Amino acid sequence: MKDFIISNKKGLLLVFIGLIILIAMLIAHNKVMQKELLVSSISMIDANISEPESKRVLSEEELVSIYINDNIELVSFLADVFKINKDTLVERLKSDYQNINLVNNENLEYTLIEYLLALEDSEKELFDNSIDLCNDSKEYIVALLKYFSNVYDNVDFSIAAAIAQIESGYTVTSMLNKNNVFGGMSGGSLIRYKNIEYGILSYVKLLSDGYFGKGLTTVDTIGRVYNPIFNENGVKIANPSWVSKVNNAMDEFINIETEISIAEVLALKTIEEE
Helix, strand or coil: CHHHHHHCHHHHHHHHHHHHHHHHHHHHHHHHHHHHHHHHHHHHHHHHHHCCCCCCCCCHHHHHHHHHHHCHHHHHHHHHHHCECHHHHHHHHHHHCCCCCCCCCCCHHHHHHHHHHHHHHHCHHHECCCCCCCCCCHHHHHHHHHHHHHHCCCCCHHHHHHHHHHHHCCCCHHHHCCCCCCCCEECCEECCCCCHHHHHHHHHHHHHHHCHHHCCCCHHHHHHHHCEEECCCCCEEECHHHHHHHHHHHCCCCCCCCCCCHHHHHHHHHHHHC
């Protein structure tokens, strides 16, 4: 045996090397097969994830709920303005969404305010009309004016703010206690609003519908209705003193930024409460 190994040493070495090469090739092939299997498995998993066997389409009612949740800050703010329970408002919006074209509305703030005003007329029992006395700062009230003037965007904010400035200065207690900064009268006395937010909204809407919406867009034309007097010829004109005061007050508001979000408005109220 020993002699055989010695005499065939070279041949046996070649056989041994061949076996090592074969084993290495088998191992390499096995690894390739395992890798391909792994890649195939991952691809199948990805396919199952990206293409589920069943795709459930959301109902219209579910889409409405998602839309309301996406705009819940606005809904909550307006619920507080009108003093209606937020959950009640949400349920009403869900039931009336088709009538008011709620989803993907291009002017959601306007739509919701007009909806609430109509609902307030038809179902008064849903709303709390108790009076909240105003202890808010001028900055907060002016921010409300900016916000609602953006909703009713035919209103010139600088004119609206200037009128309120000369009528109340945003500080006259007798007017703030009625949440009325613009001097609106009814039956010979100041109109009382449920809170300052509702009072400012009512003021801006009055300007939008009763003045700017009717082509009265300057201080002088507004004054002929808002604060008129009769001249020596018996012709009704805007009170010149009132016009002058409003024009002067406009200097404070005419060049300031008017774009403002609900969050920015409420931040000013929070600062005041602190």
